[in-house]
Amino acid sequence: MPIIxxxxxxLDAQATSLVSRYQFINADQLPKNVWVAGVSMGRFSARxxxxxxxxxxxxxxxxxKNLQYGHLLDEVNDPLERNLAEAAFGAYGRALSDxxxxxxxxxxxxxxxxxxxxxxxxxxxxxxFFVFPVVTLSTRFQSRFVPSQSLSxxxxxxxxxxxxxRSREIVQKSQNALRTRLDENNYNNSYPSEVTSLANVHVNYxxxxxxxxxxxxxxxxxxxxxxxxxxxxNDFLPMRINExxxxxxxxxxxxxxxxxPTSLSSSVYYHKRFAFKKAQRIPLNDVSPISSDIDPDTxxxxxxxxxxxxxxxxxxxQSLTFYAGQVLEYKLRDHYSGxxxxxxxxxxMGADSDQNLGTGYLGLSLxxxxxxxxxxxxxxxxxxxxxxxxxxxxxxxxxxxxxxxxMVFYQ
Amino acid sequence: xKIFLMIITAALxxxxxxxxxxxxxxxxxxxxxxxxxxxxxxxSGYLPTIDILVAFLWPEFVRTPQDKVLLKEIILDAxxxxxxxxxxxxxxxxxxKEYKDFECEKHPNDDRCIEIEDAIVEHDGxxxxxxxxxxxxxxxxxxxxxEWLETNMDYPSLPLSSVDFSKASLxxxxxxxFKDAPLAYQFxxxxxxxxVGFQRFVFEAQRKDEQGFWQIEVAPxxxxxxxxxxxxxxxxxxxxxxxxxxxxEHLKIYD
Numbered sequence: 001m002p003i004i005x006x007x008x009x010x011l012d013a014q015a016t017s018l019v020s021r022y023q024f025i026n027a028d029q030l031p032k033n034v035w036v037a038g039v040s041m042g043r044f045s046a047r048x049x050x051x052x053x054x055x056x057x058x059x060x061x062x063x064x065k066n067l068q069y070g071h072l073l074d075e076v077n078d079p080l081e082r083n084l085a086e087a088a089f090g091a092y093g094r095a096l097s098d099x100x101x102x103x104x105x106x107x108x109x110x111x112x113x114x115x116x117x118x119x120x121x122x123x124x125x126x127x128x129f130f131v132f133p134v135v136t137l138s139t140r141f142q143s144r145f146v147p148s149q150s151l152s153x154x155x156x157x158x159x160x161x162x163x164x165x166r167s168r169e170i171v172q173k174s175q176n177a178l179r180t181r182l183d184e185n186n187y188n189n190s191y192p193s194e195v196t197s198l199a200n201v202h203v204n205y206x207x208x209x210x211x212x213x214x215x216x217x218x219x220x221x222x223x224x225x226x227x228x229x230x231x232x233x234n235d236f237l238p239m240r241i242n243e244x245x246x247x248x249x250x251x252x253x254x255x256x257x258x259x260x261p262t263s264l265s266s267s268v269y270y271h272k273r274f275a276f277k278k279a280q281r282i283p284l285n286d287v288s289p290i291s292s293d294i295d296p297d298t299x300x301x302x303x304x305x306x307x308x309x310x311x312x313x314x315x316x317x318q319s320l321t322f323y324a325g326q327v328l329e330y331k332l333r334d335h336y337s338g339x340x341x342x343x344x345x346x347x348x349m350g351a352d353s354d355q356n357l358g359t360g361y362l363g364l365s366l367x368x369x370x371x372x373x374x375x376x377x378x379x380x381x382x383x384x385x386x387x388x389x390x391x392x393x394x395x396x397x398x399x400x401x402x403x404x405x406x407m408v409f410y411q
Numbered sequence: 412x413k414i415f416l417m418i419i420t421a422a423l424x425x426x427x428x429x430x431x432x433x434x435x436x437x438x439x440x441x442x443x444x445x446x447x448x449x450x451x452x453x454x455s456g457y458l459p460t461i462d463i464l465v466a467f468l469w470p471e472f473v474r475t476p477q478d479k480v481l482l483k484e485i486i487l488d489a490x491x492x493x494x495x496x497x498x499x500x501x502x503x504x505x506x507x508k509e510y511k512d513f514e515c516e517k518h519p520n521d522d523r524c525i526e527i528e529d530a531i532v533e534h535d536g537x538x539x540x541x542x543x544x545x546x547x548x549x550x551x552x553x554x555x556x557x558e559w560l561e562t563n564m565d566y567p568s569l570p571l572s573s574v575d576f577s578k579a580s581l582x583x584x585x586x587x588x589f590k591d592a593p594l595a596y597q598f599x600x601x602x603x604x605x606x607v608g609f610q611r612f613v614f615e616a617q618r619k620d621e622q623g624f625w626q627i628e629v630a631p632x633x634x635x636x637x638x639x640x641x642x643x644x645x646x647x648x649x650x651x652x653x654x655x656x657x658x659x660e661h662l663k664i665y666d
Contacts, residue, residue, distance in 0.1 A: 080654065083473040087482035091490065143437075161493060162632035162639040164609045171607075172440050179439035193435035229430045 017240060018305065018331050018357040019111075020044065020390040022403040025265035025311040025325065027216035027255035029208040030121035036129075038382075038407030040115040044400060047108065050393030052352055059397075063105035065287050067145075070096035074284040075181060077292050088166075092154055101147040101174065103288075109397065112136040113199075117407070131202040135228075137195045137239055145177035182236055185292040191237040197229035199241045214257045220269075222249035233279045233294055244300070245276040261315035265325075268308045275301040275335075282341045283348045295340040303332035303353060321365045326391075331355040355395045361388035369409065382407040446603040446610060457638040457661040460571040463496065464563065465489070465545060466586065466644055468655035470556030481555040488548045489658070493639070495541055496660070499534075500636035506531045507665060557655070560587040560644075569593065574640075574661065579603060581614050581627070589620040598627065606630070612640075623648035627657055637662050 022042050030036060049062035069089050073096065076082040089096065112135070119129035147155070151170065158167035173180050182189045203223045210217040224247045231238035251269035258264070280298035281291045311325030334353040336346040363386030371377035384405040390398045473479060506527060510516075515524035542564065549559045563571055563585050572583045581598040588594055598614035605611075614627040629642035637660045644655035 080469060080471070080473060083479060083482060084469065087479060087486050090483045091486035141435075159632075161490065162630075162634070162641045164606075164630035164632055165611065165628070165642050168606055168609075176438060176440050179437045182437060183439065188434075189439070190434040190436040192432050194431075194433040196429075196431040198430070229432065 018329050018355045018393075018396050019046075020357065020359045020388055020397075020399045020401050021113075022386055022401065022405070023309065023311075023325060023327050023359060023361045023388055024323075024363070024384070024386070025253055025255070025267045025309055027208070027211075027218040027253045027265065029125065029206065029211070029218065030119060030127040032121045032124050034121045034409055034411050036117065036119045036407055036409050038117050038405065040113070040117070040403060040405040042113040042115075042401055042403035043111070044402075045108070045110040046397035046399040048398040050357075050390070050396050050398055052395060054356075054392060054394050056398055059107045060104060063107050064103060065105075066102050067100050067287060068096060069094050069098050069100045069151075071285055071287050072100050075184075075288065075290070077184060092157060094150060094154060098150055099148045100151045101145055103143060103145050103177070106140070106142040108140045110138040112138075119204075125208045127206045129202075129204040129206070131204065133199045133202075135195075135197060135199040135241055137192075137241070139191065139193055139195075139237070139239075141191055141193075141237060143178040145174050147174045178236075181288075181290045185290055186234065187236045187290070188234050191235070192231075192239065195229055195239060195241065197241050198227050200243050201225040201227050216255045218253045220249075220251040220253065222251075222271075224249060224271075233281050236290060240302075243273075243302075244278065245274050245302075247271060247273045263313045263315075265311040265313065266309065269306060271305040273302045273304055275299055280336065280338075280349070282338070282345045284345065286348045286351055289349070293341060293345075295338040297340075298336055298338045298346070301335040303334050303355075305329060305331040318370050319367050321367070322363070323365070324362045325360070327357075327359045327361070329355075329357045329359075352395045356393060357390060357396045358392035359388050360391045361386055363387065380409040382409075443604040443606060443611065446605045455576075456664055457576075458664055459573045459576060459661065461563070461573060461659045462637070462662050463541075463545075464572060464583075464657075464659035465492070465548065466560040466562065466655065466657040467549075467552045468558040468560075468644065468646060468653050471653065472556070478555050481551045485548055485551045485555070488544055488551070489656070492541065492544050492548070493658075495544065497634055497636065499537055499541060500662070502534055503531070504636055504665070506534060558653075561585055561593060566593050572659075579612060586625075587620065594619050596625065598625075611642075618646065621646070629657065635663075 021044075022040060046059065048056055049059050051057050051062055073082055073086055073089075076085055086096070113133055114136075115131060115133040117129060117131050119127055121127045147170070151174070155167045155170040158164075158170070179189055181187075201224075203225065205221045207219045207221075208216065209219050224243055226243040226245060228242045229239075230242045230244065249269060249271040251267055253265065253267040255263055255265045277297050277299055279294055279296040280300065281289065282293045282295050282298070283289045283291050284293070307327060307329030309325055309327040311323055313321055313323045315321045332354060334350040336349045337343065338346055363384060366383040367381075368377040369380045369382070372380035382405070384403075386403045386405075387400070388403070389400040390396070469482075470478070473482065510524065510527045510531070513521065513523055513527065515521065515527060518524055519528075545564065552559050562583075563569060565588075566585045569584050572581075572585065574581050578599075579601040581596075581601070583596045583598070585593040586596045596616045596619070598616045602613040603610055604613070609630050609632070611628065611630050614629075615624055617624045624647050626645040626647050627642070628645070629640040632639050632641070639658065639660055641658045644657040646653040646655070
């Protein structure tokens with residue numbers, strides 16, 4: 001039944017971030033007392049990103065940063081050491097705004113999503129569904145710091161003046177900069193290379209507001225219950241699988257059939273998120289999130305999201321439908337605040353968290369319900385295969401997705 | 412049928428939803444290995460006595476912008492001290508070589524030899540400028556709230572401090588003072604660590620005038636005329652460590 005497929009489209013496999021995912025628009029209703037159970041399997045890999053300007057770049061370009069000598073000072077926890085380092089930089093002719101090097105972060109993410117759904121038609125106008133997405137994220141991450149010529153020359157100068165230990169310190173920190181920083185700031189020195197977790201529970205109430213021969217309108221109200229793996233402030237690479245707070249989503253879908261076998265569907269939605277408090281590491285600058293400063297009562301408000309989509313359907317036969325569509329989604333910036341440290345430091349965490357994403361998709365659906373009712377097929381089921389691709393974006397992964405859905409109906 | 416499907420769905424969800432995490436460690440630098448060596452490499456051909464030693468503790472806190480300026484001045488003066496000493500020794504070496512080439516020990520009254528001797532005496536007078544720079548560092552360390560440690564330069568009548576290269580032990584005949592009397596320390600059985608391209612030495616000795624102990628962490632390096640030991644000086648107390656700077660020099664032995 002297409003309604004199930006629509007609901008799957010509403011799920012965020014990675015909570016709070018926009019990602020290209022399964023999309024399907026439909027304003028149908030599940031008949032009264034009919035149960036549905038099914039699974040949707042999706043696979044995507046993120047080989048590139050859209051940057052702040054909407055340009056496609058490699059993941060390495062997106063996640064890499066230039067560092068200045070001032071940023072190196074920020075990483076020194078001890079106040080006296082920091083002052084000594086600043087004095088030494090000055091004594092050796094290095095300004096704090098000079099480039100000290102570049103951090104190259106190579107990131108690749110692959111995601112598998114198995115979404116389980118259970119639903120029932122409550123009346124001829126309303127249905128209730130429970131959706132349980134289970135996500136497996138495989139991440140490959142490598143970080144290296146490449147010192148600038150200025151910093152390399154500084155190490156050589158120190159060495160030539162007999163300051164061997166200080167020179168060696170610069171070289172060592174360059175070679176395994178990330179691990180050194182993690183150990184100095186009491187982080188876990190490993191990252192989750194593979195995580196399998198429930199990614200929130202979605203409860204969806206669908207109400208069919210209008211239905212006539214050629215036009216249907218349905219309202220979808222979601223309650224998203226946070227569930228799944230949560231990462232602590234000691235994890236330097238936290239993945240937002242869990243929404244961490246109850247949130248609400250309201251959507252409206254319309255379907256117009258001007259001329260069978262084609263129809264046009266459209267939908268809009270708004271996802272409202274609420275603030276909550278959690279322990280968070282508060283960064284020292286806009287370049288590195290690593291910090292020894294923890295505010296246990298950081299106020300976090302992940303950005304609301306909203307979107308619109310349009311889909312063209314062509315029913316080739318009683319059971320086979322082809323469709324194509326385009327989605328445009330926006331997510332507002334995340335907001336962080338607290339009282340323990342300077343407010344500007346909290347603002348660093350929300351930088352580049354505003355997103356938009358355009359996804360195009362093509363698919364086909366094979367539905368055997370009519371054949372089952374006329375006793376020409378043994379199981380009432382819906383099989384849907386879809387390919388979706390990100391075609392524009394900002395601060396998001398650029399990924400393609402292949403999804404297969406299998407739904408079985410019973411009464 | 413519906414119950415069967417519900418059970419299957421619940422089982423699949425339960426099995427898949429059990430959170431599983433695999434972690435990948437971020438690589439780090441291997442720890443320093445302690446050397447089995449007892450001798451100080453590079454030491455062959457250098458006098459065991461210490462020619463010049465500078466040691467001080469940095470202030471506990473840096474409070475004002477002026478303090479930050481003084482820190483920079485101290486580091487700049489320390490750099491200049493080393494380079495000026497090296498230039499001094501380079502010219503002295505040339506004068507001494509000339510003295511030897513002209514066999515002035517056999518002909519001390521030769522005009523040329525008298526000229527060279529006068530040049531050596533005049534050149535040695537330049538040491539005053541070097542000691543003046545040490546005084547400047549001392550004054551700035553005091554102004555910024557650091558602690559200056561007296562050395563043989565402050566007590567020239569006492570025997571020179573020295574290093575036993577074969578045993579990696581350090582004898583400081585003057586290292587700080589207590590009630591105007593100089594303090595002497597013996598640092599024995601240094602721990603030697605292998606680093607990339609050099610050795611690190613860690614000397615420790617109980618402090619005589621205060622609680623805690625001294626820890627000296629230095630690495631030797633050669634230049635054309637001397638062997639330098641440079642690094643960090645620590646005063647280690649229960650629950651606290653104060654950090655400082657230490658540098659000393661051994662002159663090369665000339666034939």
